[in-house]
Amino acid sequence: AQRVTQPEKLLSVFKGAPVELKCNYSYSGSPELFWYVQYSRQRLQLLLRHISRESIKGFTADLNKGETSFHLKKPFAQEEDSAMYYCALSINNAGNMLTFGGGTRLMVKP
Amino acid sequence: NAGVMQNPRHLVRRRGQEARLRCSPMKGHSHVYWYRQLPEEGLKFMVYLQKENIIDESGMPKERFSAEFPKEGPSILRIQQVVRGDSAAYFCASSQDRKYEQYFGPGTRLTVT
Numbered sequence: 001a002q003r004v005t006q007p008e009k010l011l012s013v014f015k016g017a018p019v020e021l022k023c024n025y026s027y028s029g030s031p032e033l034f035w036y037v038q039y040s041r042q043r044l045q046l047l048l049r050h051i052s053r054e055s056i057k058g059f060t061a062d063l064n065k066g067e068t069s070f071h072l073k074k075p076f077a078q079e080e081d082s083a084m085y086y087c088a089l090s091i092n093n094a095g096n097m098l099t100f101g102g103g104t105r106l107m108v109k110p
Numbered sequence: 111n112a113g114v115m116q117n118p119r120h121l122v123r124r125r126g127q128e129a130r131l132r133c134s135p136m137k138g139h140s141h142v143y144w145y146r147q148l149p150e151e152g153l154k155f156m157v158y159l160q161k162e163n164i165i166d167e168s169g170m171p172k173e174r175f176s177a178e179f180p181k182e183g184p185s186i187l188r189i190q191q192v193v194r195g196d197s198a199a200y201f202c203a204s205s206q207d208r209k210y211e212q213y214f215g216p217g218t219r220l221t222v223t
Contacts, residue, residue, distance in 0.1 A: 004152075036214075043113075044153075044201065044214040086152060096208045097143060097166060100152035 002027040004089050006101035013077050014109050021072040021104050023061075023087030031089045033063055033070040034098070038084040047072075047085070057081070077108045112136075114204050114215035115184075122221045123192050131187040131218045135204030142185045143212060144177060147199040159185060192222045 003026045013019055025031065035047040048056045050063040050070060061072045070087060087101040115134040123129050135142050140161050145153040158166040159179035170177065174192075179185040189196055199219050203212035 006152075043216045046211050049211075096141075096205065096210075096212070097155045097158050097169075098145075098153070098212065099155065100145075102150075102152040 002031065002089055002091060002099050004087050004099050004101035006085075006087055006104050008104045009102070010105045010107070012107045012109065015079055016076050019072075019074045019077045019081070019106065019108075021085050021087075021106065023070045023072065023101060025068050025070065025087075025089050027068075027089065027091065029091065030065075031091055033061070034088045034090070035059070035061055035070075035072050036086040036088055036100075038086070040083070044086070077106075079108045079110060082106055082108045114202060114213050116200075116202050116215035116218050118218060119216060120219050120221070122223060124223055125193055126191050129189040129192050129196070129220055131189075131200050131202075131220070132184040133187070133202030133204075133215060134184040135202075136213055139204035139206050139213070141205045141208055142179050143203045143205075144185075144187050145201045145203065147201065147217075149198070153201060156187070189220075192220075194222050196220060197222045 005024045033050040036044050037047045038044045059074045061070050063070050084103050084105050086103045088098040090096050090098050117132050142159045144156040147153045155169040157170050157177045162181050174190045176188045199217045201217045202215045205212045
């Protein structure tokens with residue numbers, strides 16, 4: 001069965017510092033990978049997906065099939081980036097159900 | 111578009127009672143997904159429904175849990191004879207099609223006393 005691991009429950013950085021939120025997955029096929037974000041008192045929302053190869057709010061994520069990783073990166077963190085971040089995976093032709101990691105809380109200090 | 115709506119937002123039930131959670135998908139969306147988040151854990155898939163059909167219920171506990179998405183009205187997640195371990199946040203998501211982005215509701219926080 002597929003699995004998503006986010007090794008850090010909490011990541012604390014200062015404003016302007018680089019950020020990397022780690023995500024590793026296990027699945028023998030070719031999954032689709034996502035990053036979801038939940039800001040305080042807001043609902044979960046899609047941040048980016050690997051197939052679109054976009055940069056959203058300065059965040060990027062590259063799928064590394066060799067290392068089975070999909071780490072989320074931003075060169076200069078902002079205070080408004082403070083939120084819960086969830087990495088998720090879906091399997092093609094499997095109804096698009098999402099398998100989530102445990103989440104990482106990012107705190108950006110002034 | 112008001113987005114995915116869930117009600118109630120908070121639900122308190124005593125052990126042995128029934129809990130009914132409702133989810134109204136976004137306008138034009140006919141695919142609904144239910145996820146459960148236990149304390150300190152990530153969201154876990156429970157069930158995937160289309161109008162009047164259960165497509166995948168591989169994440170649903172075998173007993174006491176059921177879900178429906180009727181032709182008219184919201185999707186319902188029903189938990190019979192609740193136990194303390196059912197206390198969690200239950201999230202609903204909807205999508206236009208199985209290959210499209212899922213939009214999440216605000217969740218229902220169930221507390222079993």
